Amino acid sequence: MTAPQLADLAALLADSTRAAFCLALMDGRAWTAGELARHAGVARSTASEHLDRLLTGGLLAEERQGRHRYVRLASPAVATLIEDLAAHAAPPPRPSGLKAAAKASAESEARTCYDHLAGRLGVQITEALSEAGLLADEPIRAWLTTLGADLRPGRRPLVRMCLDWTERRNHLAGTAGAALCTHVLAQGWAERIGTGRAVRLTPAGERALRQALPTLT
Amino acid sequence: MTAPQLADLAALLADSTRAAFCLALMDGRAWTAGELARHAGVARSTASEHLDRLLTGGLLAEERQGRHRYVRLASPAVATLIEDLAAHAAPPPRPSGLKAAAKASAESEARTCYDHLAGRLGVQITEALSEAGLLADEPIRAWLTTLGADLRPGRRPLVRMCLDWTERRNHLAGTAGAALCTHVLAQGWAERIGTGRAVRLTPAGERALRQALPTLT
DNA sequence: GGGATTGTTCGGTGACGGCCGAACAGTACC
DNA sequence: GGTACTGTTCGGCCGTCACCGAACAATCCC
Numbered sequence: 149m150t151a152p153q154l155a156d157l158a159a160l161l162a163d164s165t166r167a168a169f170c171l172a173l174m175d176g177r178a179w180t181a182g183e184l185a186r187h188a189g190v191a192r193s194t195a196s197e198h199l200d201r202l203l204t205g206g207l208l209a210e211e212r213q214g215r216h217r218y219v220r221l222a223s224p225a226v227a228t229l230i231e232d233l234a235a236h237a238a239p240p241p242r243p244s245g246l247k248a249a250a251k252a253s254a255e256s257e258a259r260t261c262y263d264h265l266a267g268r269l270g271v272q273i274t275e276a277l278s279e280a281g282l283l284a285d286e287p288i289r290a291w292l293t294t295l296g297a298d299l300r301p302g303r304r305p306l307v308r309m310c311l312d313w314t315e316r317r318n319h320l321a322g323t324a325g326a327a328l329c330t331h332v333l334a335q336g337w338a339e340r341i342g343t344g345r346a347v348r349l350t351p352a353g354e355r356a357l358r359q360a361l362p363t364l365t
Numbered sequence: 366m367t368a369p370q371l372a373d374l375a376a377l378l379a380d381s382t383r384a385a386f387c388l389a390l391m392d393g394r395a396w397t398a399g400e401l402a403r404h405a406g407v408a409r410s411t412a413s414e415h416l417d418r419l420l421t422g423g424l425l426a427e428e429r430q431g432r433h434r435y436v437r438l439a440s441p442a443v444a445t446l447i448e449d450l451a452a453h454a455a456p457p458p459r460p461s462g463l464k465a466a467a468k469a470s471a472e473s474e475a476r477t478c479y480d481h482l483a484g485r486l487g488v489q490i491t492e493a494l495s496e497a498g499l500l501a502d503e504p505i506r507a508w509l510t511t512l513g514a515d516l517r518p519g520r521r522p523l524v525r526m527c528l529d530w531t532e533r534r535n536h537l538a539g540t541a542g543a544a545l546c547t548h549v550l551a552q553g554w555a556e557r558i559g560t561g562r563a564v565r566l567t568p569a570g571e572r573a574l575r576q577a578l579p580t581l582t
Numbered sequence: 583g584g585g586a587t588t589g590t591t592c593g594g595t596g597a598c599g600g601c602c603g604a605a606c607a608g609t610a611c612c
Numbered sequence: 613g614g615t616a617c618t619g620t621t622c623g624g625c626c627g628t629c630a631c632c633g634a635a636c637a638a639t640c641c642c
Binding site for chain 2 (some may be wrong): 151152153154155156157159160161162163164165166168171188225226228229230232233234237246279326339
Binding site (some may be wrong): 397398399409410413414417429432433434455 | 617618619620621622
């Protein structure tokens, strides 16, 4: 490990625009170059060059479809890396302004964090799983199976914790977290709001989750 | 979490000199400003400014003694953050030159990685612990206690894995890893070589470890 | 085909930041 | 006191890099 290598990697995230791209991509979906440019408020040409750097740096993966250039985070490892960085660069705990606080609170009610559930919803589910003693490999596997979730084995650890930087609490990540999120969305228990990471728990989802997880508050 | 915040944090490590500082500090010891300047090959004035940035950025902590300015990594969290980054910026596997390879191999025989053992020694010990079924909270606690290691409870997880970027293998970190490393050095089972991270296993240490851990190869 | 949309390439510009050396301040040792 | 050493401040230099707009290429739709 040499210092220039580390510096080069860090330099990829050391720019506001590229950082905004990566944070936007934390929802696990593929964005087009134009969407990212608009999201970050830069010209398309600028975004194009940034994407080149992030791609050759190995942080992003691309997929071309027609005239569109879709990019996504290269791997879950990249997502956790950015998440760890973001958690460390946590904002100073200054609740400034009621309006801003209310907006932030609404946004953090339920959202996805890369490929699993986060926000208050993610934290509460995780807490309930913990109280029910389900937060270990075998119990969570059994629980997800009874739910009907598709739990395909991968190289990722089954149960992993992910620190939410707004809630400052752990929530379920790893293969189990991803499977749960996929299932919740597929069953219509929650649905995405707009183009961001925010999701909304549906009435059906609330019923289903309460039934499957009685310790949920 | 905003993009500028993430970018600012990443920018701290996006410079070769600052990256070299942080990597040097990964041995967990406190270095003086002059030592770091010589290590990175820059003027003292340059090092001074870099240290200011790393300090205000929260990555480093300082302690002034007389005319000396000692700096160290601010917390274990910072160390793991840098470690994760370094693991991701892994060098391409190019064994170039016999001399370089031999040197690197000697350096990676045994060394510290922040506050625990790494290199081939760290990996082998971890593997032996795994074979002996000791890589869980209770077993490792019992094993360390019989060794006489001082295992004070902390906020850090007891058992944590750390990916060695030269060996590409896991080794024991966390509270248990730190306690083991401290004990091994205190008992004279290994001793530091020079001012770097390298350590050398002593004959006494080899005997003691083989006795305590029969699965060690 | 023509027109609209998406993305890329290229030159030019401006700002930021790393670096040094010289001068200075503070500490240790004789 | 004087000397040596460590660290800091300041001015100035220079390279890098993010940004834009304009021109161009590629695709899709009518």
